[in-house]
Amino acid sequence: MSGSERFLDGQVAVVTGAGRGIGRGIATAYAQAGATVVLAARTVEELHEVATEIESGGGRAVAVPTDVMHPAQVDALFARVADELGGTDVLVANAGGTFGGGPIETSDLDEWRATFTLNLDGVYLCARAAIPQLRARGGGKILVMGSGAGRRAGPGWGSYASAKAAVAMLVRVLAQELRADHIAVNEIVPGPVRTVLIENLPSNISGSMAGVATEWFKTPEAVADLALYLARLPNDGATGQTFSLLGRDM
Numbered sequence: 001m002s003g004s005e006r007f008l009d010g011q012v013a014v015v016t017g018a019g020r021g022i023g024r025g026i027a028t029a030y031a032q033a034g035a036t037v038v039l040a041a042r043t044v045e046e047l048h049e050v051a052t053e054i055e056s057g058g059g060r061a062v063a064v065p066t067d068v069m070h071p072a073q074v075d076a077l078f079a080r081v082a083d084e085l086g087g088t089d090v091l092v093a094n095a096g097g098t099f100g101g102g103p104i105e106t107s108d109l110d111e112w113r114a115t116f117t118l119n120l121d122g123v124y125l126c127a128r129a130a131i132p133q134l135r136a137r138g139g140g141k142i143l144v145m146g147s148g149a150g151r152r153a154g155p156g157w158g159s160y161a162s163a164k165a166a167v168a169m170l171v172r173v174l175a176q177e178l179r180a181d182h183i184a185v186n187e188i189v190p191g192p193v194r195t196v197l198i199e200n201l202p203s204n205i206s207g208s209m210a211g212v213a214t215e216w217f218k219t220p221e222a223v224a225d226l227a228l229y230l231a232r233l234p235n236d237g238a239t240g241q242t243f244s245l246l247g248r249d250m
Helices: 023-033 042-054 073-084 109-136 156-180 203-213 220-232
Strands: 012-018 036-041 058-067 090-093 142-147 183-189 242-244
Touching: 012 023, 012 073, 012 109, 023 036, 023 042, 023 058, 023 090, 023 220, 036 042, 036 242, 042 058, 042 183, 042 242, 073 109, 090 109, 109 183, 142 156, 142 220, 156 183, 156 203, 183 220
Parallel strands: 012 036, 012 090, 036 058, 090 142, 142 183, 183 242
Antiparallel strands: none
């Protein structure tokens, strides 16, 4: 990349769920744009594979195994970022998924709670830990991975859709709270993407994907392009917004 393309030189980007799919695509793109990328995910082998790929391409990556469902692990992640790299400039809160599914009537409470813990609490914990570092760096970005499921009601998606709807509001609250600190907070709604999450959906809810699969079933790299665009915007630019790659209105 040319100097103008390496617009993230000198910046530190923390990407959760970076071991595969969208997170991996964004982490790789940010590294190519010059950022030191902190890779956070649960699977150690996947993290090291991504780190090796980034470093073989001339980038810099730090792999930190992290489960965003556990506050102590999130705090340890950002403590390491502060100690080794001086702080965070961009947070991409991408980790997400679903535990179980099916009608609310027959759903499992533990699976419901786990889905909220991963998708909503995980964003909350990462943002809470990152904010002091972003503020200390003079501002920055928080990008949160949303979902069209948080806008469109569908049978079998109760826990995931409800958690993502809550995430959308969390983005807007954070944007209001952090505007004066020059921290832009925005949501990406990627639409259907070819990832392991989609491939491994339980059969009782995977059928509901058929209606959206006809829009634009994209690759993680397409989402990374949008994440690059948002990282390039000024810290005092768009905030509290949803940037959607859905092929139709939400």
